[in-house]
Amino acid sequence: MKVLLVNPEVPDTFWGLKNALKFISKKSIIPPLGLMTVAAMLPKEWEIRLRDMTVKKLRDRDIQWADYVFITSMQIQKISADQVIERCKKIGTKVVAGGPLFTSIPEQYMHVDHLVLKEAELTLPPFIRDLQKGCPRKLYNTHEKADLRQTPIPSLNLVNMKKYAMMCIQYSRGCPFNCDFCDVTTLFGHKIRTKSTDQVLDELENLYSLGWRGEVFFVDDNLIGNKARLKSELLPAVIEWMKSRQYPFSFNTQASINLADDDELMELMVQAGFDCVFIGIETPNEESLEECNKIQNKGRDLVGCITKIQESGMQVQGGFILGFDSDNTAAFDNLIQFIQNSGIVMAMVGLLNAPRGTKLYQRLFSENRLTRPATGDNTDCSMNFIPRMGFANLLQGYQRVIHTIYSQQHYCERIKTFLKNYRISPATKIRFSYREMQALLKSVWYIGILSRGRKHYWKLVFWSLRKRHYFHMAVTFSIYGYHFRKIFEALQQRTKKLALDSKVHVLS
Numbered sequence: 474m475k476v477l478l479v480n481p482e483v484p485d486t487f488w489g490l491k492n493a494l495k496f497i498s499k500k501s502i503i504p505p506l507g508l509m510t511v512a513a514m515l516p517k518e519w520e521i522r523l524r525d526m527t528v529k530k531l532r533d534r535d536i537q538w539a540d541y542v543f544i545t546s547m548q549i550q551k552i553s554a555d556q557v558i559e560r561c562k563k564i565g566t567k568v569v570a571g572g573p574l575f576t577s578i579p580e581q582y583m584h585v586d587h588l589v590l591k592e593a594e595l596t597l598p599p600f601i602r603d604l605q606k607g608c609p610r611k612l613y614n615t616h617e618k619a620d621l622r623q624t625p626i627p628s629l630n631l632v633n634m635k636k637y638a639m640m641c642i643q644y645s646r647g648c649p650f651n652c653d654f655c656d657v658t659t660l661f662g663h664k665i666r667t668k669s670t671d672q673v674l675d676e677l678e679n680l681y682s683l684g685w686r687g688e689v690f691f692v693d694d695n696l697i698g699n700k701a702r703l704k705s706e707l708l709p710a711v712i713e714w715m716k717s718r719q720y721p722f723s724f725n726t727q728a729s730i731n732l733a734d735d736d737e738l739m740e741l742m743v744q745a746g747f748d749c750v751f752i753g754i755e756t757p758n759e760e761s762l763e764e765c766n767k768i769q770n771k772g773r774d775l776v777g778c779i780t781k782i783q784e785s786g787m788q789v790q791g792g793f794i795l796g797f798d799s800d801n802t803a804a805f806d807n808l809i810q811f812i813q814n815s816g817i818v819m820a821m822v823g824l825l826n827a828p829r830g831t832k833l834y835q836r837l838f839s840e841n842r843l844t845r846p847a848t849g850d851n852t853d854c855s856m857n858f859i860p861r862m863g864f865a866n867l868l869q870g871y872q873r874v875i876h877t878i879y880s881q882q883h884y885c886e887r888i889k890t891f892l893k894n895y896r897i898s899p900a901t902k903i904r905f906s907y908r909e910m911q912a913l914l915k916s917v918w919y920i921g922i923l924s925r926g927r928k929h930y931w932k933l934v935f936w937s938l939r940k941r942h943y944f945h946m947a948v949t950f951s952i953y954g955y956h957f958r959k960i961f962e963a964l965q966q967r968t969k970k971l972a973l974d975s976k977v978h979v980l981s
Contacts, residue, residue: 474516475519476521476539477535477536477539477543478508478511478512479531479545479557480505480544481526481546481553481554482527482550483527483549484552485960486850487821489502490956492955493952493953496916496955497909497911499636499637499638500527500528500636501638502638502639503640503690504525506627506643507545509632510628511571511597512628513628514593514594514598515601523631523632526553531557533564536561537564540567541567541569542557542567542568543568543570544558545572546575549848550574558584562584567587568585569587570585571593587610587613588611588614589613590614591660592618594620595615596614600613618646618664621667621668622669624668626675629680634683634684639687641689641690641692642680642690643668643692644673644691644693645668645693645695645698646661646662646665646666647664648661649663650729653833654828655831656831659830665699670706670710673707674714677711677714680722687722687723688722689722689725690724691726692727694727695728696727696728708741724747724748726750726751727751728752729753730753730773730775732782736785739787743785748898749790750788750789751789751790752782752790752791753767753770754779754792754793754815755793756795756804756808758807761797761799776815779791779816779817783816783894784894784895785896786897788819788895789815790818790819791815791819793821794851795822795823795870795871796825800862800867801862802870809877809878812878813883813886816887816891816894818888819950820878821852822875823850824855824871826857827858829847843857843858844857853964872965876961879958879961881924881925881927881930884950885932888946888947888951897942912952913948915952916930916955919955920952920955924955930951
């Protein structure tokens with residue numbers, strides 16, 4: 474059997490960082506962990522290839538080579554995924570589809586040969602058995618949750634690691650919280666399921682033996698969902714492993730704001746090599762937090778929590794949302810002020826969307842407020858429902874927030890605020906490789922010379938020379954800022970069309 478695994482293209486997005494990756498000659502942020510894990514579950518005698526379209530184009534002869542094309546996709550990859558499926562149909566190669574997109578709207582993909590939905594640890598084995606018997610079904614689904622202790626080590630040999638900015642690993646699935654707009658629990662449930670500590674160490678050792686040195690992203694939606702196991706088992710073991718190999722990696726992940734409540738957990742994470750965490754802040758407005766059931770964020774000094782995490786030795790990246798029913802015209806200025814005061818340099822501000830299967834989707838459906846399907850990118854100025862404040866007003870305010878916080882002046886001020894709060898861990902290695910020297914020179918040219926906000930870049934650079942890690946991080950953040958401005962400049966051109974489209978949907 475010849476199997477081609479395909480990861481569809483991803484459009485230019487906030488987190489895609491394509492404009493920043495050019496500074497270090499990389500093609501993509503991370504390799505497709507799901508497909509590499511699926512590859513490790515397939516029979517050893519099968520011939521397997523992987524084509525990540527974020528790195529390299531998919532050719533017709535790649536499809537013609539295969540007996541089956543296995544494709545995964547998130548909502549944001551839908552356009553590319555649909556095109557790949559159509560190409561496979563024309564060529565005559567059968568398609569096996571799985572992943573979040575197909576799991577959320579399987580009824581739209583009944584033309585695909587085989588749908589292997591939910592978690593592959595459960596639905597892929599019966600498909601393989603039936604395929605080997607010559608009687609595979611159209612649909613494989615389950616209501617059960619996978620035991621991650623049975624998940625194999627991903628097949629990293631299928632990708633060229635040099636094309637990626639970081640590697641990735643998964644420890645857990647699930648989230649204990651129940652935010653109305655989030656589909657994580659729809660996909661993975663509330664109960665936190667984890668791999669064993671030995672599994673994680675084996676995966677780290679595999680990365681190390683293959684020569685990887687640098688960033689590793691724990692893709693867990695909420696790494697600290699099971700704090701007790703994290704503190705008693707995983708983190709102490711990772712600390713010892715990192716020490717014994719002289720700290721070859723730095724880690725980043727996603728977590729909830731209650732991380733700030735646990736000093737011991739933060740200290741262990743920093744000792745283990747975690748220097749960055751993404752947290753869904755969403756909004757400083759208590760009414761909006763109540764509305765979306767973001768109970769873990771309510772009644773807090775959110776800026777104080779963020780500062781505490783930064784002082785522990787971890788950068789905080791933040792997710793923010795505009796468009797709640799409780800939002801009013803003051804929400805825009807309040808959010809700008811909050812982001813600037815918090816020192817969250819990488820602040821992803823998006824418009825609220827309602828993914829299929831969420832409580833928000835169900836409520837908006839009952840209120841007859843749903844419009845177009847969600848794109849999967851809440852920073853592309855699109856929404857899939859009619860907002861209370863009116864889409865034109867919301868879009869205007871959203872753009873003001875974006876163009877303010879990512880103006881060179883405000884962005885550089887935020888970098889300074891963060892660096893003043895940040896305590897770098899003694900375990901953190903500042904690496905000055907050839908690629909980083911190349912990135913520095915490119916930043917001088919594109920940001921320090923060609924950019925309209927170049928004076929703020931130079932002020933930041935000279936200010937950052939007081940400490941070695943200040944300089945390294947100031948240049949890195951400046952490159953990220955260059956990407957964000959490019960993304961939002963492109964989106965500005967779509968604003969009038971989006972506003973017009975919203976009126977059509979309201980009228981219809």
